[in-house]
Amino acid sequence: MIRATEADLPAIQAMLSARAPHAMFPQSNLRNQGLGGGHPHGMTVWIDTLHTVSAMLGLNNCGMVMPVWDDMPRGAADVLKRFPLKGFAGPTPMVRPLTTALALDTAPATLDADEPQFLLHLPTTRWSDDAGTLAPVSDHRETAIGWRTAYQTELHMTDDGPESAVAAVDRWCAADSHRLLIVEGQPVAMTGFNARLPDIVQVGGVYTPPDLRRRGFARQAVALHLAEARAQGVREATLFAATDAAVACYQSLGFDRIGDFALVLFDGEVTP
Structure with a gap:
């Protein structure tokens, strides 16, 4: 995966908008804080490719990891190595393979739960x-x-x-x-x-x-x-x-x- 820049934001936002119910935290953070910056919810973002983005990995300044993808891209776990992490938030099929790849499945946690997600029109x-x-x-x-x-x-x-x-x-x-x-x-x-x-x-x-x-x-x-x-x-x-x-x-x-x-x-x- 490659680190995103401001030029990649339109493609990232388009991908997140298409998956809005499953990507509320990263999409809201990017909309309100943009890339980087000193706000606790400011994010560093990696994407799978330029121009047509199909996978995104966000890490905010608090150490929360937020993946959005259909299938975990190669190298997704590698970009997080050596970063201090506070936790993960996202759909279970996106989060659990990533924590497994990072060997964090059994790390001591104050909360570790898969909760049912709902949608209402x-x-x-x-x-x-x-x-x-x-x-x-x-x-x-x-x-x-x-x-x-x-x-x-x-x-x-x-x-x-x-x-x-x-x-x-x-x-x-x-x-x-x-x-x-x-x-x-x-x-x-x-x-x-x-x-x-x-x-x-x-x-x-x-x-x-x-x-x-x-x-x-x-x-x-x-x-x-x-x-x-x-x-x-x-x-x-x-x-x-x-x-x-x-x-x-x-x-x-x-x-x-x-x-x-x-x-x-x-x-x-x-x-x-």
């Missing part, structure tokens, strides 16, 4: 008008920080990879990407988009405190946020689910399973 979706309204997390920052901390603890993501709960919530406030569902004046659930493009969003950061679960609050929070996105022209939504309860929630909204998503966060950095 928004224009045909209909939801009920249950009680509750959405508020930006900036209106309830301390609550959001507490909930994000609890979410990370439940999923054994002690620092959410490169970000603390405080840093994550402050980033959400700046991007206006997450919402809290307010019922009878009180926050009861949280939802958000962890990647967003003009036509598609990726839902993430959904959380309901344990004492408020099984009352439909997470479902309503996601539904209202997707309705907001649909009104702004978004046509599709994707997500991956960590629990059976989450799967049931998303399927009740009309999401269909499209595969599996692998998320690996090492216990500290590793260097292949």
Whole structure:
């Protein structure tokens, strides 16, 4: 594989757009940060060939690896050697052969999971008008920080990879990407988009405190946020689910399973 330059971005973006539900993180990072730079989500990118790109390997400044391809190109593992890596994120058929090639299958990790991934076409979706309204997390920052901390603890993501709960919530406030569902004046659930493009969003950061679960609050929070996105022209939504309860929630909204998503966060950095 060869290292991409600014001249390769149109071909890279075209390839990623054709695979949008499976490439939300790298596509959003490139759209917002471009190649390189000092932002935590700024990426170094390698591609399989010039002009007509069919495979891309991204490594952001936090050490997260994001592959996008149909079949792993020759030399994909070699370009990552000697880089300190924090983890991998991407569809399971793309991530697992790469971790195997790098002999990182058994590296100590705080999170190592293959989660079912879902897709929803928004224009045909209909939801009920249950009680509750959405508020930006900036209106309830301390609550959001507490909930994000609890979410990370439940999923054994002690620092959410490169970000603390405080840093994550402050980033959400700046991007206006997450919402809290307010019922009878009180926050009861949280939802958000962890990647967003003009036509598609990726839902993430959904959380309901344990004492408020099984009352439909997470479902309503996601539904209202997707309705907001649909009104702004978004046509599709994707997500991956960590629990059976989450799967049931998303399927009740009309999401269909499209595969599996692998998320690996090492216990500290590793260097292949």
